[in-house]
Amino acid sequence: MTVQTVMVIGAGQMGSGIVQVHAMAGVQVFMHDLKPEFVERGMNTITKNLDRQVEKGRMTEEERNDILARITPSTDIQNAAKVDLVIEAAVENMGIKQNIFKELDQIAPEHTILATNTSSLPITEIAAVTNRPEKVIGMHFMNPVPVMKLVEIIRGLATSDEVYGTIEDLSRQLGKIPVEVNDFPGFVSNRILMPMINEAIYTVFEGVATPEAVDEVMKLGMNHPMGPLTLADFIGLDTCLYIMETLHEGFGDDKYRPCPLLRKYVKAGWLGKKSGRGFYVYN
Numbered sequence: 001m002t003v004q005t006v007m008v009i010g011a012g013q014m015g016s017g018i019v020q021v022h023a024m025a026g027v028q029v030f031m032h033d034l035k036p037e038f039v040e041r042g043m044n045t046i047t048k049n050l051d052r053q054v055e056k057g058r059m060t061e062e063e064r065n066d067i068l069a070r071i072t073p074s075t076d077i078q079n080a081a082k083v084d085l086v087i088e089a090a091v092e093n094m095g096i097k098q099n100i101f102k103e104l105d106q107i108a109p110e111h112t113i114l115a116t117n118t119s120s121l122p123i124t125e126i127a128a129v130t131n132r133p134e135k136v137i138g139m140h141f142m143n144p145v146p147v148m149k150l151v152e153i154i155r156g157l158a159t160s161d162e163v164y165g166t167i168e169d170l171s172r173q174l175g176k177i178p179v180e181v182n183d184f185p186g187f188v189s190n191r192i193l194m195p196m197i198n199e200a201i202y203t204v205f206e207g208v209a210t211p212e213a214v215d216e217v218m219k220l221g222m223n224h225p226m227g228p229l230t231l232a233d234f235i236g237l238d239t240c241l242y243i244m245e246t247l248h249e250g251f252g253d254d255k256y257r258p259c260p261l262l263r264k265y266v267k268a269g270w271l272g273k274k275s276g277r278g279f280y281v282y283n
Contacts, residue, residue, distance in 0.1 A: 001111065001166045003084045007032055007074065009100060010089035011042030014117055017145025018087055020046045021174045023070040024146075030083065032074040039073045046071065049146060080107040085170070087139055089117040092242055097121065098129045105130040113163055115139040119239075120186045120246045123156035133158035137167055140187060141176075143235070151176045152187050185250030186243060194243045198259050200228040204279070205261040211279040229279040233272035241266050 004027065008019045011033040019042065022029045033039045050067060053059040072079075080086055086104055090096055097116060104114055114136045116126055127136035138154030151171045155164055164180070171178035181187045186194060200214050209217070215227020232240050241263060247256040265271075265278060272278030 001084065001113075001162070003113075003166065003170050004028065005083045005085075006030070007080050007083045007086045008089055009033070009077075009086065010091075010117075011039045012089070013045075014141065014143060014145060015089035016042035016045045017143070018089055018117065018141055019071055020049060020067075020146050021176075023067045025174045026070070027173075028070050028072070030072045030074040030079045032077065032079065034075065036073070036075055039075060043071070043073060077103060078107060080104050080112070081109065083108065083112060085113045085115060085167075087115045087117055092119060092121065092239065094121055094125065097126055101126055101136070102129050105132060113137065113166060115167065117141055120190050120243045122185065122250075123154050123159070123183045127156040127158060134160040135163050137163055138181075138183070138187070139167055139171070140181075140189070142189070149175075149177045150189075151178050152181045152189055153178050154181050154183055154187055156183055186247050190243050191247065194240060194247060195256060197228045197232045197240055198244055198256075198262065201232070201259040201262050204229070205259050233278035233280055233282075235272070236274055237262060237270065237272045237278050238266050 006022050006027055007030040008015050009032050011031050019029050019031045031039055031042055033042065047068065050059065050064045054061055054064050086108060088097060088100055090100060097118065101114060108114065114130065116123065116138055117140055118138060119140055123136065123138040127133035130136055133156060136156050137159050138152065140152035140154065142148035142150050153164065153167055153171065168178045203209055203214050204211055211229045215229050218224045218227045241258055244256060244258040248258065269275055270277045273282050276282050
């Protein structure tokens with residue numbers, strides 16, 4: 001199957017990025033969210049990104065306008081009846097995602113693939129609330145979506161080979177590198193990344209080193225482009241905590257136990273860059 005029209009649910013940082021890469025690849029795309037102001041904010045983000053590309057000479061004004069013309073703002077979930085693929089990029093909460101997928105299953109045409117951009121939740125559990133589990137798949141983009149090349153493609157228990165092949169081909173059309181991953185908590189990326197971040201937080205919690213020292217060791221000693229605590233602030237400490245809790249619950253292994261300092265910061269509202277304070281202070 002060739003995907004010609006897509007709906008992305010969620011116009012936040014991830015959702016707007018997913019919309020942008022589809023529109024840049026020539027795909028017609030609905031950018032959907034609950035309120036017009038959320039969609040407008042997502043459109044403004046995409047417009048600024050494309051304007052920067054024009055300023056740098058990487059894109060013409062005409063190309064920019066063509067890309068924006070392929071994006072249709074949406075606050076009506078019934079638009080899912082017009083698409084070949086829906087990519088859900090809503091908040092990382094199983095109940096919310098299952099409700100969205102139940103509704104999409106009723107609205108979307110029989111051939112439509114339902115994908116989720118979840119970073120850690122089981123695809124099989126999301127698929128189970130639909131009548132088309134063979135057409136449900138994980139499509140985990142990395143942040144920032146227009147820059148990062150990887151897409152983790154996660155099969156649920158019932159995902160068909162045909163659906164997997166369609167999403168793999170589409171990922172390549174978007175200029176991404178698809179990697180097949182099985183349906184386990186955290187998949188590959190977050191199963192490895194989050195325990196590293198959690199251990200870095202324990203290192204600060206136990207007084208071994210300051211956040212600055214931990215980040216310097218990982219940047220200079222391990223050649224990481226960004227230290228784990230800076231990265232945690234960028235991702236959002238609430239998101240890091242949620243993923244660690246998902247890993248801890250999913251595997252039942254104490255090696256995934258979230259650090260008490262991570263819990264304390266989240267309870268204090270120190271969520272990282274988006275709140276102005278995490279392991280570092282942001283103006």
